[in-house]
Amino acid sequence: MTKTIFEIRETIEGLKKERDRLIERGKKLSLFSAFDREYKETVRPEYDYDEYQEKIEIINKRIRNLTKEAVSYLVNTKVAECGDMTILEALLYVDELGEKEERLYAMSTHQEMERKNNPYRPEYEYINYDKSRVEEEYKKTKAELERIKMCVDFYIFELSSNYET
Numbered sequence: 770m771t772k773t774i775f776e777i778r779e780t781i782e783g784l785k786k787e788r789d790r791l792i793e794r795g796k797k798l799s800l801f802s803a804f805d806r807e808y809k810e811t812v813r814p815e816y817d818y819d820e821y822q823e824k825i826e827i828i829n830k831r832i833r834n835l836t837k838e839a840v841s842y843l844v845n846t847k848v849a850e851c852g853d854m855t856i857l858e859a860l861l862y863v864d865e866l867g868e869k870e871e872r873l874y875a876m877s878t879h880q881e882m883e884r885k886n887n888p889y890r891p892e893y894e895y896i897n898y899d900k901s902r903v904e905e906e907y908k909k910t911k912a913e914l915e916r917i918k919m920c921v922d923f924y925i926f927e928l929s930s931n932y933e934t
Contacts (some may be wrong), residue, residue: 774843777839781836788825788828788832791828797814801813848921850923851920859917859921859924863921866917873907873910876896877903879896879900881895
């Protein structure tokens with residue numbers, strides 16, 4: 770049976786609490802106090818270092834496996850609002866669109882003719898593209914970037930709000 774991301778989260782939180790209790794109990798049992806003339810063996814608590822470490826490692830391994838399952842869920846779950854992409858694909862697309870937006874912005878803000886800083890003679894740099902087409906592409910890219918960012922933000926908001934309940 771496949772668990773939801775929320776069930777995985779709850780399980781991980783329970784395991785972390787169990788691990789923290791084990792660690793605290795181990796701390797308390799690993800040290801003890803006795804008076805100088807008191808026979809230490811009568812007040813020594815039972816404590817097996819190896820047993821505690823093994824139990825903690827078993828819990829840590831379960832947490833790692835559940836975390837891997839949760840990441841797999843996030844990577845493979847489709848987010849329909851983002852155009853049937855997984856959340857990972859959407860995040861990668863946001864990065865790609867961000868770079869494209871920066872390039873197009875630089876091209877759209879360049880003057881048709883700009884004087885270069887050459888102290889010996891006047892030299893000009895000219896654009897070699899259709900500026901109106903670049904500006905149109907910039908607007909489309911910016912709108913698509915905002916749409917995908919909103920989908921990702923909404924998806925993350927939904928996840929986080931469901932975690933709180």
